[in-house]
Amino acid sequence: MIIRNVTVIDGTGAAPITGAEVVVTDGRFSAVRRATSGVRADGDGPVIDGRGGHLIPGLWESHTHLSGPALSKPEHERVGHITQLLEDFLAVGVTSVVNLGGPLDLEIQARDHREKISRPTAELFFAGPVFTGIKGWPVLDSVERASLGYQIDNADDAYRQALELADKVDFIKCIYDGEPGAPDKLPFDALKAIVAAAHDKGKKVLAHIHHRSELEEAVEAGADGIEHAFLPDDARSSAEALDVAAMLAQTNTYYCPTLVTWEQLARNGEEGYLRELADDGIITDADIPQITARPIYGRPFPRHSAEGSRARFDYAMETLGVMHDAGVKIAAGSDVALLMPSPPMALVRELQLLARAGVPMSGVLTAGTRHAAEKIGQDATAGTITENAVADAVLLDADPLADIAHLVDRSHHVGTLRRGEPLWNRSLPGA
Structure with a gap:
């Protein structure tokens, strides 16, 4: 599965990645990258449009x-x-x-x-x-x-x-x-x-x-x-x-x-x-x-x-x-x-x-x-959106770095990924 058209705030403290896509394979993030031409790579699975939202770690x-x-x-x-x-x-x-x-x-x-x-x-x-x-x-x-x-x-x-x-x-x-x-x-x-x-x-x-x-x-x-x-x-x-x-x-x-x-x-x-x-x-x-x-x-x-x-x-x-x-x-x-x-x-x-x-x-x-x-001693990828990390994430429709309300107000939550399983609160193209 690919989630495309998102800004990724990966949890490492690095700058947000705009215009990004993340690839989920077997419950883990297998790639976090700038969006490709829109053509699905072999084996990447269905493509979901994040509609310009912000993806943060769970x-x-x-x-x-x-x-x-x-x-x-x-x-x-x-x-x-x-x-x-x-x-x-x-x-x-x-x-x-x-x-x-x-x-x-x-x-x-x-x-x-x-x-x-x-x-x-x-x-x-x-x-x-x-x-x-x-x-x-x-x-x-x-x-x-x-x-x-x-x-x-x-x-x-x-x-x-x-x-x-x-x-x-x-x-x-x-x-x-x-x-x-x-x-x-x-x-x-x-x-x-x-x-x-x-x-x-x-x-x-x-x-x-x-x-x-x-x-x-x-x-x-x-x-x-x-x-x-x-x-x-x-x-x-x-x-x-x-x-x-x-x-x-x-x-x-x-x-x-x-x-x-x-x-x-x-x-x-x-x-x-x-x-x-x-x-x-x-x-x-x-x-x-x-x-x-x-x-x-x-x-x-x-x-x-x-x-x-x-x-x-x-x-x-x-x-x-x-x-x-x-x-x-x-x-x-x-x-x-x-x-x-x-x-x-x-x-x-x-x-x-x-x-x-x-x-x-x-x-x-x-x-x-x-x-x-x-x-509590979890591995270096835990709590992040990085390659090989467990695919836990929250998709928001507004930038949480701009306002705490965008994180705590549930109306901004588009949905959650739990070990790569999408739990959407609203429908998304391709979902």
């Missing part, structure tokens, strides 16, 4: 939680619930979803089920149980939540368990926040041991942090990615962001700020917030009563205060543009969808917020594609 959600919410469902419905969410992600152009922790057996079942059904869904990548301290987040005192994490208090156990887990998952996640020396905080030596074990197995490690000091220690331990915007020591100064940016850029450590999480936790119950989301195209008026009826609405989150969340959100919004300019590799992930209509729309809001934080649109696209794939 989007990635690099930090979400599917299996946790699924545990609230009856056991026989859990795999189906995750599968439906993967279908929902694909419907908004998200072709790959990274699940940041959950019961290993449920995640394996969900992946196996997804590969057996005939309906297309987003690809699933997962971490399995997270590493945390004794009764640390997210396990705490709950017997029901025990399958969400390994509770670790020493380096030897950490190394052994990480070696065993690494063979079963796509990457490893550690929760590294809390008071130093407290039982519920993963010890620093254990974090280093987990990184060493994962790297011995060729797997990446992502570290959930809270304060700047935890970010710095996680980088020192060798973590490959930092999850969540950090809480600064002095929110009035951008110096901390510059220092952190230099460290992340120098060590090639990915940074996933999850802006939408801190926005939701900071503004939960705030008059006018849902109206603002509606005006921004994230929710509809019909969504508002359903969201306000949720048990979490207007109530404090058990782990993070509204004040602390506001500080993290505001500081990240003020400094992310500077961090991008300093060479930090930003990845897009939403974490939670407490006040969003769905997890896919939480990622859409994250992309919107990244643009508002001063990340240029080229950087927003890279954050939602290539950097998200690299963060």
Whole structure:
């Protein structure tokens, strides 16, 4: 199959290729080139006219939680619930979803089920149980939540368990926040041991942090990615962001700020917030009563205060543009969808917020594609439209580099390619 008459934004950071065509063979991009004379090459298959649209890599959600919410469902419905969410992600152009922790057996079942059904869904990548301290987040005192994490208090156990887990998952996640020396905080030596074990197995490690000091220690331990915007020591100064940016850029450590999480936790119950989301195209008026009826609405989150969340959100919004300019590799992930209509729309809001934080649109696209794939150790072509890459892409009818609305507004989505299978929202010549 050839998709012709498109501008290709390939996800590598290279300049767009205008007047281009892409060739898809056996579910991969076999050529990305300037359009030929219009005569179909032997073996290239049918020709589809992209009508001057813009072809971008399929989007990635690099930090979400599917299996946790699924545990609230009856056991026989859990795999189906995750599968439906993967279908929902694909419907908004998200072709790959990274699940940041959950019961290993449920995640394996969900992946196996997804590969057996005939309906297309987003690809699933997962971490399995997270590493945390004794009764640390997210396990705490709950017997029901025990399958969400390994509770670790020493380096030897950490190394052994990480070696065993690494063979079963796509990457490893550690929760590294809390008071130093407290039982519920993963010890620093254990974090280093987990990184060493994962790297011995060729797997990446992502570290959930809270304060700047935890970010710095996680980088020192060798973590490959930092999850969540950090809480600064002095929110009035951008110096901390510059220092952190230099460290992340120098060590090639990915940074996933999850802006939408801190926005939701900071503004939960705030008059006018849902109206603002509606005006921004994230929710509809019909969504508002359903969201306000949720048990979490207007109530404090058990782990993070509204004040602390506001500080993290505001500081990240003020400094992310500077961090991008300093060479930090930003990845897009939403974490939670407490006040969003769905997890896919939480990622859409994250992309919107990244643009508002001063990340240029080229950087927003890279954050939602290539950097998200690299963060968990996928091959160099993942999240790109390049030769031999998996043929995941989104066709838009307007230039996303010109306006974030052209990416987040579904009316601009012509359709999606999933492993070379076209899922068009509207008819195209030759389709």
